[in-house]
Amino acid sequence: MAVLLKNLVARTPQIHDLQAISRLIATCEGAGAATGEQALEQLLPCWQHENFQMATDAWMIATRTREVVGFACVWCDAPGQISTFICVSPAYRNRGIGTLLLRLVEMRARQHAQFAQAGERVILRGLINLANAGAQNLFDREGYQAGEQVIRVVFHHMQASRELPIPGARTYGIADASVMPTWPEAAPSQDDLCTICLYRVYEKELRPASAVCLEADHYAVARASRSKRRPRGAALHPPREYHKISPAQMDETPLEQQNTLCAPM
Numbered sequence: 001m002a003v004l005l006k007n008l009v010a011r012t013p014q015i016h017d018l019q020a021i022s023r024l025i026a027t028c029e030g031a032g033a034a035t036g037e038q039a040l041e042q043l044l045p046c047w048q049h050e051n052f053q054m055a056t057d058a059w060m061i062a063t064r065t066r067e068v069v070g071f072a073c074v075w076c077d078a079p080g081q082i083s084t085f086i087c088v089s090p091a092y093r094n095r096g097i098g099t100l101l102l103r104l105v106e107m108r109a110r111q112h113a114q115f116a117q118a119g120e121r122v123i124l125r126g127l128i129n130l131a132n133a134g135a136q137n138l139f140d141r142e143g144y145q146a147g148e149q150v151i152r153v154v155f156h157h158m159q160a161s162r163e164l165p166i167p168g169a170r171t172y173g174i175a176d177a178s179v180m181p182t183w184p185e186a187a188p189s190q191d192d193l194c195t196i197c198l199y200r201v202y203e204k205e206l207r208p209a210s211a212v213c214l215e216a217d218h219y220a221v222a223r224a225s226r227s228k229r230r231p232r233g234a235a236l237h238p239p240r241e242y243h244k245i246s247p248a249q250m251d252e253t254p255l256e257q258q259n260t261l262c263a264p265m
Helices: 015-029 036-047 097-113 133-141 211-229 247-252 255-262
Strands: 008-011 058-063 068-078 081-088 122-129 145-160 170-178 194-207
Touching: 015 058, 015 068, 015 081, 036 068, 058 097, 068 097, 081 097, 081 133, 097 122, 097 133, 097 194, 122 133, 133 145, 133 194
Parallel strands: 081 122
Antiparallel strands: 008 058, 058 068, 068 081, 122 194, 145 170, 145 194
């Protein structure tokens, strides 16, 4: 897909862009989903990770009037697991902006993957709101595999947040749970106490686990299994018992029989 960035600028986000990014997120997530404040509070811990650098791990697309119409970031949140968040303003979709951002994310994620342990499987994953059909189509088209559904409950707290550099922002408690196939389908909802919305996990394998790594994992599991069967500190073999003979018996015993008497039982 061609990328049409006429009258648009791609650049690195700055702290003063957070309010504009929060408005973009709120617009993209839609009714019944997390607000911009909530989404930013979810992203801030990822941005504060020691491996995250705003200059290389985040991108935004803005108009010449400084309106933010696209945003993406990528971070490492677990060994072998890299996550991303991408959103594009509905008014600027179908211009290739989402494709551009996702490919920038994947390029940077592959650089992060180089620092994973040797032979470790590395995946790039995104949590996509089920109400955003365009984002799901984008990830499908770029070769990501649709995974489990996740229901996210965001509990609202009335006290002001000191972590968000946004006037009047509030803090939120977040709980995620996998949706079992047998559960009835839940619809997004929102009230004064909490917000409930549904997401789907999309994943792409950036590097498979090597055979050496798989063999090492199998050896570690087998070794742990053996250690569970044997009490800690126990000897590998029972102590041997020997015949005890006195020096007098040694003198009286023929040499060819002494080896038999001293042999272990």
